[in-house]
Amino acid sequence: MNIFLSAQPSLLERAWLAIRYPYDLVRNPLNALLSIPALSFLLIPTFSSYSTSFNLLFFYVTWSTLILSNSPLKVEVLGSLGIRVLFYLLPSTAFLAFDGATPTLAAKAKEHGESALPMGEEQGGRKGRWWRTALVSTGNVLLGIALQSCVELVFTKLLHFRSALKITTSLPMPWAIAIDLIRGLFLREIFSYVLHRYLLHHPDSPLTSYHTSWQHTITAPYAFVANYDHPLAYILHVFLPTYLPALLFRFHLLTYHMYLAIVSLEETFAYSGYNVLPSGLILGGIARRQERHLMGEGKGNYSCLGIVDFVAGTLLGEDLVEEITEEAENNHVQERLKGRVKRGGRKAKSRSRS
Known part of the structure; x- marks a missing residue:
């Protein structure tokens, strides 16, 4: 053949x-x-x-x-841009189009119903600020890519050092990729908590007003809100916690692109506002914690995953362990119900045939 x-x-x-x-x-x-x-x-x-x-x-x-x-810079910049487009900007645009084209169906999938629709009446309707949010969010993503490019140019052209990220023809080993991803995400969690809490939500910080008057004016989250903020607040809240671990550990470029894809997908689904997520056990908890922070005037839940908030005692809502246990039980119950429905359907078909 x-x-x-x-x-x-x-x-x-x-x-x-x-x-x-x-x-x-x-x-x-x-x-x-x-x-x-x-x-x-x-x-x-x-x-x-x-x-x-x-x-x-x-x-x-x-x-x-x-x-x-x-050139290494060309590969790094266009590759990073491609990751952000594929795993954040395109899905966010698709979610926004879905919310606008089928509001009734989208409201049923949203955790907060019609109030969470970007083009809903509570957020200004179709002439509201959704387009500005999407535009600013896209601009901040491009700003992050530009800053990443500037760091590489400073390292290689100005200081004549090696590149900030490891860009070589050799491929990283699987265990090296896994170790870098784990410590990168963990360090991002710490950086995000410290910068978010003490620079963007501390009453004595001059940057607090920038963050609260931008991102915290959104009544309910949707995917583009993840990167919607004052550019300076975005750099501290999103870009630095994500990029610094890769810079400190000098990730291989392939590892960094995998890491950036994970972060992009987390942002997309955690801020989507949907109650049906690909992994309810992990993303469901992250999404609820982000919603409580955004809709709770920033009184807690400063980190991305909630681990540092749990240790520092700034977790809003249920205990982290109880939340994970409850989510796991709910998923187990849903799986059993789906199994019963499938078995019932098979029995009904067999009876009809007989």
Whole structure:
């Protein structure tokens, strides 16, 4: 059987897309961002019939070609921009379009109903501030990419040091990636708590008014609110807690892009306002804590995951352990109910056939 005549893209076709993806990302970012199959091939190589060793070798050749044929700054900046677009800006835009096009259906999926709709009456309707929120949020994301570029230029061009992130043809080992991701997310949690609480919510801080008069004027969260803030407050609240761990531990660029993708997805879903999330056990708790902070005048829940708030005693709402236990029980109950419904449906079908 000829693999080129199959309805689905063949392995060789997917391999060619994977080869072209880094090239397209540099030459034409828009086309590369729309090339989802190529990105899927790079992130989930196990669907092919070849061994993991072959996939790793193939990716190594692709990665080496990308690094050797382009400047490190170009690869880092366009790659980071692509991650932010794919995992934050595009999903946030899709959620905003869904909320605006199907308000009745969206309100049922929102934790706070119609009051959480970006274009709802309580937030000014279709002529409200949703467009300004989306515009400022997008601008802040681009500001973060620009600051990241400036740091690299200072390190390499001005100080003549090595690059701030590790940009080499070699690939990081899986355990090194895991360790960097864990300590990066943990350090981000600490930085976020300290900067958020003592610079953006302390009564004696001159920056408190910037943060509270921007982000805390939103009545209910939606995805674009995650990066909606005064630019200076955004740098302290979002950019520095995210970028500093990568800078201090000098992440490999691939590790940093994985880390940035995790952070982007967390922001997208934690601020989405939906009560149906891909992982209710993890994202559900994070989303509730962010909502309580945003809608509770910033009296607690200063960190991203809630770990430091739990230790420092600034957690709003239920105890963190009790919240996780309750969420796990609810998910277990829902799974059992789904199983019963499926079994009931099968029994009904068998009876009708008989």
